[in-house]
Amino acid sequence: MATAISNRLEVLKTYKIYIGGQFPRTESGRFYSPVSPSGKKLANVCLCSRKDFRDAVVSARGAFGGWSGRAAFNRSQILYRMAEMLEGRKAQFMEELVLQGSSKSNAEKEVNLATDRLIYYAGWCDKFQQLFSAVNPVASSHFNFSVPEPTGVVSIIAPQGDSLLGLVSVIAPVIAGGNTCIVLASETKPLCSVTFAEVLHSSDLPSGVVNILTGMPSELIPHFVDHMDVNAMIYCEKVPAVQKTIREKSANNLKRIHFYDNINWNTDAGQSPYFIQDCQEIKTTWHPVENIAGAGGGY
Amino acid sequence: MATKKKSNTLKLKFDTAWPYAPAPESRSAAQIKDRYELFINGEWQAPLSKKYFGTINPATEEKLSEVAMANAADVDKAVKAARNAYEKTWRKISAKERAKYIFRIARIIQEKARELAIIETLDGGKPIRESRDFDVPTAANHFFYYAGWADKLEYAFLNKKAEPLGVAGQIIPWNFPLLMAAWKIAPALATGNTVVLKPAETTPLTALKLAEIIQEADLPPGVVNILTGAGETGAAIVNHPDINKIAFTGSTDVGKIIQRAVAGTNKRVTLELGGKAANIIFEDAPLDQAVEGVINGIFFNQGHVCCAGSRLYVQESVAKQVIRKLKDRMESLIVGDPLDKNTDIGAINSKQQLATINKYLQIGRSEGAEMYESACKLPNKGFWCRPTIFTNVAQSNRIAQEEIFGPVLSILTFRTDDEVIEKANNSPYGLSAGVWTDKGSKIFNMTKRMRAGVIWANTFNKFDPTSPFGGYKESGFGREGGLHGLLPYVELKNI
Numbered sequence: 001m002a003t004a005i006s007n008r009l010e011v012l013k014t015y016k017i018y019i020g021g022q023f024p025r026t027e028s029g030r031f032y033s034p035v036s037p038s039g040k041k042l043a044n045v046c047l048c049s050r051k052d053f054r055d056a057v058v059s060a061r062g063a064f065g066g067w068s069g070r071a072a073f074n075r076s077q078i079l080y081r082m083a084e085m086l087e088g089r090k091a092q093f094m095e096e097l098v099l100q101g102s103s104k105s106n107a108e109k110e111v112n113l114a115t116d117r118l119i120y121y122a123g124w125c126d127k128f129q130q131l132f133s134a135v136n137p138v139a140s141s142h143f144n145f146s147v148p149e150p151t152g153v154v155s156i157i158a159p160q161g162d163s164l165l166g167l168v169s170v171i172a173p174v175i176a177g178g179n180t181c182i183v184l185a186s187e188t189k190p191l192c193s194v195t196f197a198e199v200l201h202s203s204d205l206p207s208g209v210v211n212i213l214t215g216m217p218s219e220l221i222p223h224f225v226d227h228m229d230v231n232a233m234i235y236c237e238k239v240p241a242v243q244k245t246i247r248e249k250s251a252n253n254l255k256r257i258h259f260y261d262n263i264n265w266n267t268d269a270g271q272s273p274y275f276i277q278d279c280q281e282i283k284t285t286w287h288p289v290e291n292i293a294g295a296g297g298g299y
Numbered sequence: 300m301a302t303k304k305k306s307n308t309l310k311l312k313f314d315t316a317w318p319y320a321p322a323p324e325s326r327s328a329a330q331i332k333d334r335y336e337l338f339i340n341g342e343w344q345a346p347l348s349k350k351y352f353g354t355i356n357p358a359t360e361e362k363l364s365e366v367a368m369a370n371a372a373d374v375d376k377a378v379k380a381a382r383n384a385y386e387k388t389w390r391k392i393s394a395k396e397r398a399k400y401i402f403r404i405a406r407i408i409q410e411k412a413r414e415l416a417i418i419e420t421l422d423g424g425k426p427i428r429e430s431r432d433f434d435v436p437t438a439a440n441h442f443f444y445y446a447g448w449a450d451k452l453e454y455a456f457l458n459k460k461a462e463p464l465g466v467a468g469q470i471i472p473w474n475f476p477l478l479m480a481a482w483k484i485a486p487a488l489a490t491g492n493t494v495v496l497k498p499a500e501t502t503p504l505t506a507l508k509l510a511e512i513i514q515e516a517d518l519p520p521g522v523v524n525i526l527t528g529a530g531e532t533g534a535a536i537v538n539h540p541d542i543n544k545i546a547f548t549g550s551t552d553v554g555k556i557i558q559r560a561v562a563g564t565n566k567r568v569t570l571e572l573g574g575k576a577a578n579i580i581f582e583d584a585p586l587d588q589a590v591e592g593v594i595n596g597i598f599f600n601q602g603h604v605c606c607a608g609s610r611l612y613v614q615e616s617v618a619k620q621v622i623r624k625l626k627d628r629m630e631s632l633i634v635g636d637p638l639d640k641n642t643d644i645g646a647i648n649s650k651q652q653l654a655t656i657n658k659y660l661q662i663g664r665s666e667g668a669e670m671y672e673s674a675c676k677l678p679n680k681g682f683w684c685r686p687t688i689f690t691n692v693a694q695s696n697r698i699a700q701e702e703i704f705g706p707v708l709s710i711l712t713f714r715t716d717d718e719v720i721e722k723a724n725n726s727p728y729g730l731s732a733g734v735w736t737d738k739g740s741k742i743f744n745m746t747k748r749m750r751a752g753v754i755w756a757n758t759f760n761k762f763d764p765t766s767p768f769g770g771y772k773e774s775g776f777g778r779e780g781g782l783h784g785l786l787p788y789v790e791l792k793n794i
Binding site: 134138142144244246247254272287 | 440457458459551554555556558559561562563570572727742746751752753754755756757758761763765766767768769771772773775776778781782783791793
């Protein structure tokens with residue numbers, strides 16, 4: 001018996017990407033093999049192409065109307081559900097983090113933090129609007145109010161260092177605010193991101209709201225910022241030359257650009273409703289108030 | 300040029316029974332110097348460029364004054380003055396005192412309102428009624444509103460500390476010269492920044508008058524610097540390495556150039572750019588009010604308004620009626636001397652802009668749309684354009700897609716809510732929009748689904764210092780006005 005078990009061949013996981021609620025391989029047929037700090041090959045991971053990104057934008061745009069139109073309360077429940085699913089797969093994520101070079105205790109800490117971060121943003125889904133909106137006391141006879149609305153489709157280059165926590169920290173505020181997104185996972189530590197897609201997939205998150213790609217930032221960043229149907233972009237590394245390129249290219253359709261290059265995702269500084277606000281537009285609405293014959297304020 | 304109408308409906312006549320007598324505002328209430336220098340470090344300084352250029356009255360083409368042409372060296376001098384004022388005085392004085400300076404500016408603008416209105420009209424061509432009743436009072440109110448914020452910023456950003464950015468470079472357009480200066484300067488000062496501002500080439504005078512007011516208000520030297528000049532001056536501001544923030548209002552093309560120019564720097568940017576607002580009339584709308592709103596939406600300030608309602612969508616069932624009413628109302632608009640208090644539509648701001656508008660009139664006709672202009676007489680001198688509408692416009696026509704920035708309305712029709720939402724949002728712009736209907740739930744359906752920063756329901760072209768203004772998509776980013784107008788001028792630090 002004992003020999004039979006030890007002889008059992010381990011089933012290796014195929015790490016695929018996540019587009020439009022499905023798990024395709026890259027259309028390019030290419031792969032790369034990231035290795036752990038000790039030199040062990042982690043997996044054959046999809047080396048995504050521009051075409052994969054464009055497909056992802058199509059699904060993100062398609063999902064935007066539905067997702068942004070949902071009740072904020074419903075978005076809140078779905079983010080909470082994501083946290084539940086993540087918690088349930090804790091062991092799997094820890095194992096992948098350890099493979100990617102974390103210590104066991106750090107891995108556990110990271111999964112816990114990521115789960116808690118989802119719950120944090122689940123709570124914000126139906127509250128940040130009240131924080132960032134206003135009723136404006138205009139001088140004329142009008143009712144006037146300003147509310148935040150999601151910017152649209154957001155392309156994200158996830159933090160390279162924190163494989164799971166970084167990914168969750170940049171996705172959660174974007175989708176909590178009603179946007180949809182395309183995320184490029186950490187190049188050297190992509191395992192958790194693909195597994196996180198499975199969490200999303202089982203959390204009632206509508207397909208296309210989050211799309212996750214793996215590959216080379218150096219290859220994909222120009223496309224992430226060039227695409228005319230992307231409204232905002234998030235980049236998390238302090239690489240001046242890349243930041244310069246991103247800002248230059250963003251002018252094509254005036255993407256909103258956010259560089260989160262100085263944030264420690266492991267602390268409370270890594271979460272805030274102001275991250276939600278970054279991918280919101282303020283809409284101001286006016287309507288006349290009838291004022292017949294100069295009627296005053298009496299009852 | 301007005302086309303003869305074949306319909307049997309009675310044509311209203313406006314030009315016979317009760318003509319308006321001329322009611323010109325007096326020019327003598329305004330003092331304009333023959334020449335203006337640059338306002339740097341609280342003083343009038345001759346430009347290092349040694350160059351000056353003329354500014355004219357677009358209604359008569361007469362030269363009003365000449366102003367200095369700031370070059371890169373002048374910009375550098377102004378930025379140094381602004382940096383020095385930021386480090387040594389403005390960031391150090393108490394917020395309460397900062398507020399009082401800004402209140403002072405607001406008050407002096409009010410005191411000099413008449414003179415400012417006359418100069419605004421002379422230099423820009425807009426009707427005195429608009430300068431007097433809108434531009435100048437709204438500019439004063441804007442300073443008054445933001446003055447009060449200066450010592451209350453800790454209430455504006457929960458759980459964060461708002462800190463000033465430093466020196467703000469601000470570049471403003473020619474359509475609302477004084478008001479745009481107020482929109483830029485007031486929030487920058489309230490949040491503790493110092494300013495280098497460049498007014499537009501064709502309308503520098505009220506900004507220079509504002510410099511006199513700032514001097515009179517005893518604002519510490521260098522806190523506000525005002526440099527006249529052209530595109531080159533603006534470029535020198537955008538590219539100056541010691542500027543922390545660029546705020547620009549103008550065309551989308553220039554906005555994109557600025558966004559590219561600041562790449563690789565830490566400069567923060569806000570852009571308030573072009574628009575092609577959809578103004579939507581449903582069949583259940585109060586049509587007379589809607590027509591007034593459409594007229595105001597497109598002909599206010601000769602249509603030189605980035606949020607002008609330049610694409611009219613009328614529900615098919617009432618299209619004929621609305622177009623009839625619009626044409627009638629257009630005939631009653633008084634076009635002419637901007638200084639006349641009865642004038643509705645003044646002069647086009649510049650020869651260059653008139654050429655742009657005429658180019659689009661040509662494009663509209665050649666694309667097959669039907670053009671109708673009011674039959675008004677135009678003065679012999681100056682730059683003028685009759686109120687104009689195009690009917691039979693297709694969504695893909697350039698006059699339905701591109702910003703004309705003149706008194707030219709493109710009219711399209713629709714049948715269903717979904718159709719008009721699709722058409723209204725089918726634009727790279729997203730600055731403003733309007734909807735006219737008597738049904739509340741329909742209003743909110745529309746206002747929610749239209750992708751634009753400012754939406755007017757059963758009204759149009761309303762502005763207020765407390766009301767945030769700014770665009771979605773290629774209409775730019777950042778808001779001006781209201782609580783939200785503070786954010787572009789502060790850095791939020793963790794407490």
